[in-house]
Amino acid sequence: MRSTFVYRLPPELTGEAAPGMRVLVPFRRRRIVGCIDRVAVETDLDRVRPVLDLLDDTPLLPEKLLDLCRWVADYYVAPLGLVLRAALPPGALAESSYRVELVTSEEREADGGQGGDVEDGGLGSAERAILERLGRARGDLQATTLRRDTGVGAIWPALRSLEARERIRIREVPPVPAGAERTRQVIRLRRRLPTLLEREETFGRARRQREAFEALEGADGAAVVADFTDRWGFSRSVLSGLEEKGLAEIAEEAVARDPFEALGEAPEHPDLEPTPAQAAALAALHERAEAGEPGTVLLRGVTGSGKTLVYLELLERLVIGRGEGAIVLVPEISLTPQTVQRFRAVFGDDIAVLHSGLSPGERAEEWRALREGRKRVAIGARSAVFAPVRDLGAVIVDEEHEGSYKQSDVPRYHARAVAVVRARLEGALCLLGSATPSLDSWHNAAAGRYALHELPDRVTGHPLPAVELVDLREEREARRDRSIDRGDEGAGGEGGPPEDAGPLVLSRRLSDALARCLDRGEQAILLLNRRGYSTFVQCTECGKVWSCPSCNVSLTYHRQRERIVCHHCGFERRVPEACDACGAEGLTFSGLGTEQVERRVGELFPAARLARMDVDTTGTRWAHHRILERVRRREVDILLGTQMIAKGLDFPDVTLVGVINADVGLNLPDFRAVERTFQLLAQVAGRAGRGTRPGEVLVQTSRPEHFALRAAARHDYLTFAGQELSDREGPGYPPYRRLANLVVSGPRETAVVDLAEELADWVRGLLREEQVDGVDVVGPAPCPIDRVRGRWRWHFLLKSDAAGPLGAVLRYLSDRRGQPSGGLRLEIDRDPDSLL
Numbered sequence: 051m052r053s054t055f056v057y058r059l060p061p062e063l064t065g066e067a068a069p070g071m072r073v074l075v076p077f078r079r080r081r082i083v084g085c086i087d088r089v090a091v092e093t094d095l096d097r098v099r100p101v102l103d104l105l106d107d108t109p110l111l112p113e114k115l116l117d118l119c120r121w122v123a124d125y126y127v128a129p130l131g132l133v134l135r136a137a138l139p140p141g142a143l144a145e146s147s148y149r150v151e152l153v154t155s156e157e158r159e160a161d162g163g164q165g166g167d168v169e170d171g172g173l174g175s176a177e178r179a180i181l182e183r184l185g186r187a188r189g190d191l192q193a194t195t196l197r198r199d200t201g202v203g204a205i206w207p208a209l210r211s212l213e214a215r216e217r218i219r220i221r222e223v224p225p226v227p228a229g230a231e232r233t234r235q236v237i238r239l240r241r242r243l244p245t246l247l248e249r250e251e252t253f254g255r256a257r258r259q260r261e262a263f264e265a266l267e268g269a270d271g272a273a274v275v276a277d278f279t280d281r282w283g284f285s286r287s288v289l290s291g292l293e294e295k296g297l298a299e300i301a302e303e304a305v306a307r308d309p310f311e312a313l314g315e316a317p318e319h320p321d322l323e324p325t326p327a328q329a330a331a332l333a334a335l336h337e338r339a340e341a342g343e344p345g346t347v348l349l350r351g352v353t354g355s356g357k358t359l360v361y362l363e364l365l366e367r368l369v370i371g372r373g374e375g376a377i378v379l380v381p382e383i384s385l386t387p388q389t390v391q392r393f394r395a396v397f398g399d400d401i402a403v404l405h406s407g408l409s410p411g412e413r414a415e416e417w418r419a420l421r422e423g424r425k426r427v428a429i430g431a432r433s434a435v436f437a438p439v440r441d442l443g444a445v446i447v448d449e450e451h452e453g454s455y456k457q458s459d460v461p462r463y464h465a466r467a468v469a470v471v472r473a474r475l476e477g478a479l480c481l482l483g484s485a486t487p488s489l490d491s492w493h494n495a496a497a498g499r500y501a502l503h504e505l506p507d508r509v510t511g512h513p514l515p516a517v518e519l520v521d522l523r524e525e526r527e528a529r530r531d532r533s534i535d536r537g538d539e540g541a542g543g544e545g546g547p548p549e550d551a552g553p554l555v556l557s558r559r560l561s562d563a564l565a566r567c568l569d570r571g572e573q574a575i576l577l578l579n580r581r582g583y584s585t586f587v588q589c590t591e592c593g594k595v596w597s598c599p600s601c602n603v604s605l606t607y608h609r610q611r612e613r614i615v616c617h618h619c620g621f622e623r624r625v626p627e628a629c630d631a632c633g634a635e636g637l638t639f640s641g642l643g644t645e646q647v648e649r650r651v652g653e654l655f656p657a658a659r660l661a662r663m664d665v666d667t668t669g670t671r672w673a674h675h676r677i678l679e680r681v682r683r684r685e686v687d688i689l690l691g692t693q694m695i696a697k698g699l700d701f702p703d704v705t706l707v708g709v710i711n712a713d714v715g716l717n718l719p720d721f722r723a724v725e726r727t728f729q730l731l732a733q734v735a736g737r738a739g740r741g742t743r744p745g746e747v748l749v750q751t752s753r754p755e756h757f758a759l760r761a762a763a764r765h766d767y768l769t770f771a772g773q774e775l776s777d778r779e780g781p782g783y784p785p786y787r788r789l790a791n792l793v794v795s796g797p798r799e800t801a802v803v804d805l806a807e808e809l810a811d812w813v814r815g816l817l818r819e820e821q822v823d824g825v826d827v828v829g830p831a832p833c834p835i836d837r838v839r840g841r842w843r844w845h846f847l848l849k850s851d852a853a854g855p856l857g858a859v860l861r862y863l864s865d866r867r868g869q870p871s872g873g874l875r876l877e878i879d880r881d882p883d884s885l886l
Contacts, residue, residue, distance in 0.1 A: 054087050054130060058098040067101075070109030070116045072142065074102040079206055083143050085111070085134050087120075110421075111137065114475050115438060121471055127860045127878045128461035136461060137436035139417035140410035150209060151190040151219045152181070176200070176208035181217060190221070235275040237289055237300045239266055246656035252295065258284065259291045265610045266298060268666060270673040275300060282611050324363065328356055331503040335364050335479065338501070339443065344479035346470050348450075348495045350487050351505030352514060352765065353736020354700070357483045358389075359509075361446050362396050364481070365427065369397060374443030375426040377472075379434055379465055380698075381452030389448070389698075390429055397427050404430035404437055432457060432465035435472060442476045445469045449697055450482035450491060451729055453722075456883035464881055466491070485736060485767075486729040489778075492771055493785035508740070515707070515738040515745030517763040518559075519754040522711070525557040553584075553642040555650040560708045560748045564651075567706040568658055568687055572743065575699075576651065576690035577734045578644050578710040581664040582606035585641025587614055587625065591634035596626065602837040607639050608666070609649070619839045647690055647710055655688070663691030696734035702741025707734055712751040712759060719834045720885050721783045724758045728770050731762035782826075782849050784881070788856045790848040791882040792863075793833065796874040799842040805874055806830035806844035813848070813863060824851035825859055834886045841875075845885070856880070 057075050059067050067073070071086050076099050083105065111119070111134070119137050123130040135143050173181070179200040184191060197205045212218045243249045243263070253260040262284045266273060278284045292298040324332060331349060338344040351357045361378065368374045380389050394401050402416040402425040419425040421438040428437035432455050435445070447455070447469050455465040466482065473480035482491055482500070495502040508514065556564065567574045586604035587596045596605045598616035605614035607625065615622040628635045648662045661677050668674050674694070680686050681701055689695060689704075709731060716727045731749060739745020751759055761770035779786050794806040810830045817825055829846030836843050850856035860878055870876060 055084070056090075056093050056095055056098055057084075058100045059089070060100055063101060063104050066107075067104055068109050070111035070113065072105040072110055074105060075099070076102060084131070085138075085143065087116075087130060110142065112438060115436065115472075117475055118436070118468070118472050121475075122461055122463050122468060124861070125857060126461050126463050126880050127857075127864050128463075133461045133463075136433055136457075136463075139414040141414065148193040149190040149221045150180075150184065150193055150196055151221065152184040152187075153217055153219060174208070174211075176202045176205070177212050177217075180205070180208055180212060184218065193220075235300060235302060237266065237273055237275050237278060237292075237298050239263075239271040239297065240299050241297050242267070242271075243297075244657075244659040246652055252297075256291065258288045259295075261610065261612075262288050263292060263297060266292075268610055268662060269669065270667055270676050322359060324359065325356065325505075325507075325509055327505045327507065328360055328363075328509075331360055331505065332363050334501070334503055335360070335481065336367060339364070339368060339479045343477065344473075345501065346473065346480040346482065346494075346499070347501045347503060348487055348491050349481060349483040349503050349505070350492075350767070351483065351485060352508065353485045353733065354508035354510065354514075354740050355485070355505035356509040357448070357485075357505065358392055360505075361448070361481070361483070362392065364479075365393075365444060365446070366396055368443040369400065369426055372443065373426075374441045375420075375439035376428070376443055377434060377437055377439055377445045377469070378427065378429045379445070379447045379455070379469060380429065380431065381449045381454045393427060393429060400426045402428050402437070404428055404434040432463075435465045435468045442472075442478045444479045444481060445473045446481045446483065448483050449733075451484045451486055451488040452697075453726065453883045456881075460877075462877075462879050462882075464883070467881065486732045487767075489725055489771060489775060490785045493775065510740070510742070512739060512742070512744070514765045515735060515747050517735050517747040517749060517765070519759060519763055520557050520559050520748050520750045521754050522554060522557065522750050522752045525559075525750075526554060528558075529554065553640070553646070555642065555647055555710060556654065556708070557748075557750055560750060561654065563706055563746060563748055564655070564688070564708065567746075568655060570705075572705040573681065573684070573686070573701060573703045574688050574706040574708065575695060575704055575734070575737050576647060576688060576708045576710060577692070577696060577730075578642065578647050578690070579693045579714050579730065580641075580643050580711075581617075581645070581666055581692055582615065582643035583609035583645035583649075584639035585643060586639075588638050588640060589629035589632060589634055590636035590638055592629060592632040594629055594631045600838070600840040601835070603835060606643065609645050610666075618835070642711065644691060651688060651690065658687045659685065660688050660690065661686040663689060663695050665692070667691075668694070693730055696730055696737070699737050700740055701737070703743075704737055705739060705741075705743050705745050707738040707745070707747045709734060709747075709749040709751075712749050713753055716753065716756065716758070718886065721778065721781075722884060724777075725774055728758040728762050728774075731759065732765065732767070735762065735765070788850040788853050789880075789882060790850075790856060790860055791845055791879040791885055792848065793843055793845040793877040793879065794830070794870075794874065795838075795841040795843045795877070796872070797841060798873075801872065801874060802842045802844050803830075805870055805876075806846060809863075809867065809876065810846040812867070813846075813859065816859065816862065822855055822859065825849070825855050847885075 057073070067086060067089055069086050069088050073084050073086060074081055075084050081102060115137065119130065119133045122128065123133045179202060180196055183196060183199050193205065193209065202208060209218065209220060213220050243252055249260060253263070262278065265278070265282060275289065278289060279286060289298070289300065293300060335347060338347065349357060349360065365376045369376055378389065378393065390401060390403055402420050404413060404416055408416070416425070417438065420428055423440045426439065428434050428439050430437070447466050450466050457463050470480050491500065494500045564574055584607040587607055588594065596614055597603060598605055598619060598621050600621060601616055601618045603616060603618055605616055607614050612625055613622045614625055626637070629637070644662055644664045648660055652658070652660055661680060663674070663677050667677070678699065681689050684703065712727065712731060715723055715730070717723070735747040738747050749759065749763065753759065757773050758770055778784070783789065792809065794802050794809065796802045807830055810827055814827050817827070826849045827846060828849060830844050831846070833843040833845050848856060848859065860880060864878060867876070
């Protein structure tokens with residue numbers, strides 16, 4: 051529902067209420083917290099319920115920030131309430147809780163009432179049950195507790211009746227952000243076993259202890275004990291065994307509220323002289339910042355060109371020199387600690403961090419510090435675009451091409467677009483930075499809507515690393531030839547599997563390069579954008595592949611936890627011992643994930659110190675920072691992981707980057723698949739050779755002839771952008787036409803298909819009736835992943851030549867058709883980042 055609700059302001063609140071303030075209002079049979087959108091003098095409605103209370107003395111959201119929320123709700127066709135929830139601190143719009151207290155007979159006598167229970171004869175069974183439960187309580191109780199303990203379903207009529215009889219008091223407890231002051235048991239590594247040989251000597255036959263040790267390593271050396279015992283299935287005796295060996299310790303830990311605690315002291319600000327290219331960009335940015343309407347600037351700088359220094363110098367002048375505020379957006383939590391540390395070196399305690407890795411209490415405190423002006427620079431992921439920064443002077447979107455800036459749930463906003471609009475509303479400068487700009491931003495710069503500045507060279511003056519495409523087809527052919535020469539084609543025989551069994555992880559070329567890198571005492575990065583151990587499990591007899599019962603996807607094998615897991619809904623189960631279809635015990639584990647890369651590389655280089663960085667190893671607080679600090683301190687020889695290691699990392703001793711399989715995302719049925727692949731390769735290639743020694747990049751692929759891979763190997767963004775834009779113009783994909791993806795989902799496929807076809811035909815009829823030109827309907831068709839979390843999914847697209855007509859059609863559709871009934875759902879995704 052996109053509409054807002056109308057309430058009447060009591061006379062005593064009329065002069066105090068203003069847009070952006072929170073109010074307590076009756077809603078159905080509850081009292082909830084809302085936010086004032088606007089104050090009107092009159093209304094056409096006959097019955098208007100009153101506002102119960104005003105919860106703020108000043109607007110929680112400043113006027114321009116409230117205007118931004120209205121724009122987001124209108125543009126992305128989302129309820130304003132959900133946009134406000136995204137913009138406000140945790141708990142600000144939560145429901146109040148209610149506590150009920152028994153009024154004693156002595157209190158009633160003192161108030162002039164009857165002290166006894168003579169009026170109990172008029173009480174019903176619900177009222178009696180409530181009084182009896184309160185009589186046994188030593189204090190007040192929550193209303194929800196009373197409902198549970200008494201079994202009274204509709205408890206509020208009974209509570210109001212007792213309140214009118216002065217038998218109870220009902221006290222509202224306003225919603226407050228959840229605190230984080232609690233303790234928990236945590237197990238931490240005390241000693242690491244960096245080589246395979248040490249592990250074999252330490253554990254011997256203690257398989258579960260070794261698995262627990264490796265799982266603890268995978269969790270970056272620390273984890274909550276409850277997770278180990280309840281979720282991962284390790285017994286306390288196994289954990290005690292690690293303690294007895296001196297490998298780990300278990301201790302009580304208080305959850306901290308200081309968001310910088312794990313980062314340590316702020317580093318000193320390095321006094322660096324800008325290069326001529328940086329100086330030219332800064333001069334142009336300063337000139338625009340002084341202008342009345344500074345607009346949006348795209349800063350394209352090759353990896354290692356010093357974009358962060360440009361950000362710092364710009365904000366130092368705006369924040370320290372002019373007393374203004376700023377927002378800095380980063381696409382991943384993994385980049386937040388590094389960015390925070392660099393900015394803390396300049397701005398100290400003026401930095402506020404806003405991202406989902408913090409506790410609700412910490413985020414609320416940082417939010418309040420910004421709103422009150424105690425801090426002036428907000429750094430965080432996409433939701434930080436709503437930070438209540440005072441006197442906003444600049445909004446910086448680092449790695450602006452990243453897909454994680456797009457919100458997947460309602461409101462489905464894109465933080466880059468919201469940043470541009472917010473800067474325009476507040477007269478601030480919007481700076482978009484990337485080595486590989488999104489084609490949308492590049493097209494806007496080419497059309498003159500954005501200004502463009504470029505940093506074409508690395509600050510060190512050294513060239514970009516040499517990139518070589520390694521043909522996996524040739525490598526697999528050579529592997530088969532070696533297998534035939536040894537006579538081990540087919541099964542491995544009594545001696546076990548052949549030497550080259552299993553998926554191809556490292557080609558000879560990459561393996562040799564890695565050996566030379568380690569011999570020189572240098573560091574390497576290995577990228578595979580797929581987590582887990584194997585991508586699917588299959589029966590060798592009947593061919594069954596284990597899939598998620600709620601999603602039409604195969605389950606991924608995670609070896610450390612001995613689970614097969616759905617990466618879409620989180621379903622997991624133990625690995626089957628036999629096929630439940632035919633009873634055969636022969637199972638194969640196919641495909642390649644980061645877990646298997648870690649194990650295979652560890653077997654090839656047992657003396658090397660490895661660290662893996664993916665979703666499975668970075669679930670704890672500041673885990674990204676701790677892993678990267680180990681790399682920085684040279685405690686890690688090989689860092690391997692998913693796309694989160696591909697950007698923003700600056701380690702001068704990394705001289706080799708290996709891409710295990712560049713084809714993982716290239717063939718996805720999505721119009722941005724090629725663009726994302728090019729960006730990923732170009733970004734990860736830029737991690738090599740950032741110090742004084744030259745870098746080397748090896749990209750393993752079965753499609754070395756693909757234009758995007760060839761362009762990435764040459765660091766040639768311009769050629770890639772020209773070719774990809776040309777390929778999109780014919781079918782009318784962004785940036786040439788505006789796009790909306792409308793997804794219909796539900797538990798029954800036939801109902802989903804019927805509704806998708808009906809809605810698509812309805813929109814076609816609307817376009818004909820209203821004679822709307824330049825808007826086309828494509829589909830409907832099944833989504834590429836047609837079932838997720840038990841819901842079937844079909845979609846159709848709207849393509850438009852202009853933003854205005856598309857928005858009008860989407861809003862009309864939402865307002866007229868609303869949400870369907872019968873468990874069906876319509877999702878409107880404007881400017882989608884993906885069609886999967």
